[in-house]
Amino acid sequence: MPLFRHRLLFAALLAGFPGMASLASPPPIVDTGIPGVTDAQLSPDWWIARVPDADRVVLDAPAIAALNDKLRRLDPSMHDIRHLPSSLTRDQVMVWIDKVSQRPARALFDAKGQSLPASAIDSILANDATNAIPSEVTPRYGMAVRRAPLRSHATDARVFTQPVDTDIDRFQESALFPGDPVVVVHSSADGRWVFAVSARYAAWTPAEAIAYGTTAQVFAHADATPFRVITGAAPHTVFTPEAPALSELQLDMGTRIPLDTSLSPGQPVNGQHPYTSWVLSLPVRDAQGALSFRPALLQRNQPSEADYLPLTRANVIRQAFRFLGERYGWGHDFNGRDCSGFVSDVYRSMGVQMPRNTGDQASSPGLSHTAYTPKDGHDARVAAAMALEVGDLVYIPGHVMMVIGKVDGQPYVIHDVGGISLRDGTTSLRRIKLNEVSVTPLLPLMFDKDTSFVDRMTSIVRIR
Template sequence: MKRKILTAVSGCCLGLCAMMFSPVPAFAADTIAITDQRATPSYWTKHTINGDKVLLTQQEISTINRTMRGKSKTLVDLAAYNIHQSAAAVKEMILAAQQDYRGEETPGEAYDANGKQVPTAHFKQVKANCNLEGLTGNITGQYALVTERTNMRLLPTADNYFDDVTCLHYDNLQATALDPAEPVIILHTSKDGAFAFCQARHYTGWVSLSALAITDRKHWQRYVNPKDFLVVTANKKVVSVGGTCTVLFQMGSVIPLASKKLQAHDTWLAYVPVAVNGVLSEATVKITDDDSVHKGFLPCTKNNFIKQSMKFLGDEYGWGGMDDSVDCSSFTADIYRSMGIEIPRDADQQELAMPQSLKFDGLTTAQRFTKVKEAPVGALLFKPGHVMMYLGQDAKGNPLVIHSASSYFTFDKGKKQKHYIRKILVSDLHYQNGKAVETIDGLTSAGFCAK
């Protein structure tokens, strides 16, 4: 979800609201979404050869995960992370996390949730809240766990910075969302004491301290490298904690088990972190053994790529995890993680990290269609600012993809119209971006872990 806010890319996980055209962008009556039988998992699993063959063992996946960590600095091995950092190193991390706002003195054209322009004074106050002057000497990080689905922010504020008053779904300060039971390392706290600057397994940013439970390394490691665990295989999973509250997990979330044996009434006993005065106090919860969870990661198969992706079909597009949903790159990351494959959070880093890839540079449109058909089911197709998952060829030989799409463009007698669709959908590769370039012609690579 790397932010170059003014990039004009259809269906991407970038801030497309910044590009305004006449007339005002609207939801399209005609859509790029395919809604016939090709938008069902059974269509693809029936046509996929050796769909249930295991492509990678968990040991092979562990090796691939190490390889990808070497390719993308956004991925870290939390278990081996050095919690002792210099103040200068942490300062650089905080500044880097600001992305496009680094070095800026004003917020530019930014609007709050009420449609009012964000004043420069507010922006300076938020930047000052980073508390950089409080970084001195050597820093020792704290171990913590996420207790509820929460936002990770580029700057220490919950206030929205929308770049268009008519489009309140794209907050430029939103980095990503973290699910319950995610382990993090706290490296710094904001001046107002409300936010912690954290290193997660795939991102750095500011998290509300109210959503964190500080703990010791022993308990923290139970969540970093659990021996026995459930992985969430549904698009979303709500778990009741103590009968008093619920927490929301998304696909790929890992929940440590309190017992490796299935309990009475087909339930699992699992740990969910809760905070008492900011300190960890684990709750033991019962989770029904159904198709929303799986003990351990799912086998890495073509059919599981298909089935997992289709569970999101029709869900709302969620920029940076907003609206309790997924954008293009968190969609693909969640699918892969349900099988134990840890790819980066942002599309550009996913492309960089892929162990194997097919390149499209210098190819004609016809050659591109030939090349994309060489990609295996589950491969990720990249274009600037966007990522899609390849499903294969339909009965007529058309390559189709599933993706979390934000928008696309149509052109009628030279008149450009932007259409917000904001859904997870199946489409072909003909839809256009703001420069009238079809998606097939904008592809840069297809990345995958195994054929």
């Protein structure tokens, strides 16, 4: 589309949305193919330069610790696995399992577009083996040894709600990261899956992704100092044929990993001198599933810090833009993340441990949020949108967006999104497929031809 048509389109979007035309002039001529977004706006520095006091600390470390404690105490989606009793009842375990492992209520399709028969669903549910859960369950503590999927059922079968759309696997829930402490409370009938409860989520994960140890061993390692916090999107450890389980291991943003302090200076690590890298201490699993720790190298030129980043507006923008262009991955699929995984991983790099899913984030009793109901009219919602600040999270059903600033008074967001719809100047909508972490204006985004994103807004969360 010629550049001048972008400006005309954005003006038409505002004119076609009552109450918006007077809010601001159209943004500058664009060159990205996305109305209202210029190439310059794809740099974090462009946005940071426009934020007053961008480096001012919004929450210091004690305030973040207090926020995390509040979330653990008040938010039912968070799990205080450090203080579980030594024995759990079947009913307690079933509460966790029932939350994610219900029988599908709608038709599903496999990766070839074929309808999934009831017999296949029956087989999957049988492998969950919930009828085999005893009346008393002894929780087993362990750690994730790699990035591993969290699934709604004990299966790696990918299922979809549309035969032609294989992006969103409806059995995919979330992910574990190397070093995540978990409590295992159940095993599948085939023994290949375990039901793991982590601090932020509970679901099925591959059995071979978990190494088991004592409670003291698990949390001593999780709390060990010194450590590195991963601040890049998804760096990898150094390739090493000497330790295949630790070779090119993906380490996602916000992961906290202790350093190995047991080695002598200059002692080779996995066949390599360590002076150009950080020597991490990572969990490994032996043939019997037991937990131990081995050193692995993370190159010093890969983004990591000796502590969580300060929670500043500049860092919120900078960290969000590290994911710009990453492929959308429902439930942390495709080695990526989805909209709620994206915002929670950004804040996790600054020490904030948010709930995993959009619904839990939007309504969490542990977070400061403003809720919106059908009683809130269009004008009130637009006024709220105009008052948004950098780092604010805007929720509509099933989606969350992070505010990064304003252009000519118009709020802009960065979000992990399948696509956006915009008015084309008539009654029709123009659909743009994105399928990635993207920068867009907020106000022109439409849910359907009659309803904007702002009119669908359910909550604004402010991490303060």
